[in-house]
Amino acid sequence: MLNAPTPTEPRSTSGTPVRREGRLAALDGLRLVAALLVVLYHYVGTPQSHIWERENRAVFGRLFDFANYGYLGVQMFFVISGFVICMSCWDRNLKDFFVSRVTRLYPMYWVAIVVSFAVVHFNRSVALDSGVIRAPTTLSDLLVNFTMAQDALWVPSVDAVYWTLWAEARFYLLFAIVVAFGLTYRRVLAFASLWLIAAVITNHLDIALLDQVVQPIYAPYFILGILLYLIHRFGSTPLLWGLVGVAFLLAQHQVLLDTRHFNQFLGVHMKWTLAMVLFGGFLAVVAATALGWLRWANWKWLTIAGVMTYPLYLLHQDIGVITIRRLKGQIEPWALLPIMIAGMLVLAYLGHRLVEKPFAPRLKKLLKASMNFDTPSKIVPRGERGGGVGKPAEPTARDGETGTSARMFPAVDQDGPEPVGVVDASRPGRG
Template structure:
């Protein structure tokens, strides 16, 4: 990639990944009341079956995209400017969607004190839940990654040399060692294997560091030639990304039941997404000629509020509409249409306004502004 070119392919991958996560959650929503893990006869859209079964892997796709985008954003930024711009990007939609999630759950009977506490934890991205919405945990991981990158920028500035590339390799290497340790413990049926699945290990990026690191390496490959050592790291991190996905699919099968076809399905989705990401980066001009339309950019921008707003809002919306629309496919179309319309409205209205206010208040006018066309990301979130 020899010049700056908006990566329309990443916009499409973002939206596709968010829609997969939407399908995954819809396939488990209850039809009588807001609920998530339900038996098949209680599900409003249980007929989605395998279509939504592996959709959760969209989160792992987001983490790779985030590694790429954040590496690009951090290359010529100060630590302060990097954190400020990330905050302006992340918090407006998070606050809006968290408020929506709080409102719909209070309407369904959630105690006010419980909802207020969960809302506050979500609004500040507390490393300790519970959160007002089931997807906020991925934003917590993103925030930890941002802090890590900001630290690399700050330390690199003090030392007089960039540390992003080395920091990405370190993050991926530590994560790969952790996953390898888990696989050994799990294979030997050691009790510690279950402990390693607890949330603090995710917050420490030990489970998902390989995804962020892989995205950072893809960004470096777009900027310059990778060394043989770095090509080896790409292969190693990819292997452990596949191991994490397999482990998560098998853990879900063990805990909540399911079908083992989720393993090849999730792996296939993730590998296909990686192919599109690589094509988006290294064939950006070709993709721009065929998909370079304004609506593609808008679709990329609405991905973040779609991801944040679909879970709690969709979970409460589904049983409410089910009382009026008994026909399953029509109910599905109605829920998806409303969730997509809400994401578009959030992106076009209050999110954009709050981001403008944040930029005017927090971004220093005299600072050099380095804009990367890829900065319309997340999530990563997921």
């Protein structure tokens, strides 16, 4: 693998260099599809909850049977995350990577914590009676949530679906190792391959530290996204498609284990074959996007859908469930459901416009200024570097700032919502 030819720039099948940079609107649309699947799962597909007047199964019938599969929205988004993180940080250094992740994730997350906590706090009896919502019981738990590391500390999340943020964060930390050395075809290919091997080896070792780092349950999904981005950027090769096949085989086995787990946990009767039709169809669309077959799908509304996904994920569960319980009996369920989904989409759009758009650039500016180590901070004595008393030192080049650090292509920041999730208590385990 390491001796394979290393492309230096994207090429078409004819060998002609091509530039595939630019926002991929189809991925934005897929993000929203994954998010809506999770929303539908939480509002309709969880029979153990008491959101509506009767059990979800009795209220929605066949829609309930389909909504059970909404848990796959998590896996779908992990695939997209692997793809877009590669695309967003290619030709960027570690500082840029860190700044982009912090500014993308935290502003809306901090606001969502405050809003969700307030809604649950003032509707506590309704929230706890829903069977879905669990609220932090102490101020300490609430404060830990602002770090996004509450899952690592066994502290309850303000909203149970936030557990996927920790899975995403661990992926970023692992991928940051490659970013620190500089992303190249060989390095990313080696990273994906070694991670795939590590996921297989550590899956049944039951070593907590390795589980936290390697994430054997979720690794195949992230890796699928990474490999498909390499195909998008450098073109198809037998090696890349072979690794995609291996990752897919591991992913389908995990889907089987997840289906069995959810059948037992939820008391439903999902079929692995139908789950794979849904997941496989989604993956085929991502592959078609990687190959450039969906370049024609460049409608503006898809981009808008993409930026709404992260706020939708953060806000939909607790606020939505409490609102449904407040309105049940006043509006028929089949009418209230689309009203709630539309309302959550509007709320998500407002979150993007009023929080992400104005505050993320300001936070990015502050972080970059605080991390600008190129500005000398000391006074150089007379005679050194030809300066006099009080003359600042002349900046010098540091390792890694010249030569190969020049960018071939402008960076593309198609950062996603990062994750979408299902309730923490229903996390699939390993077989």
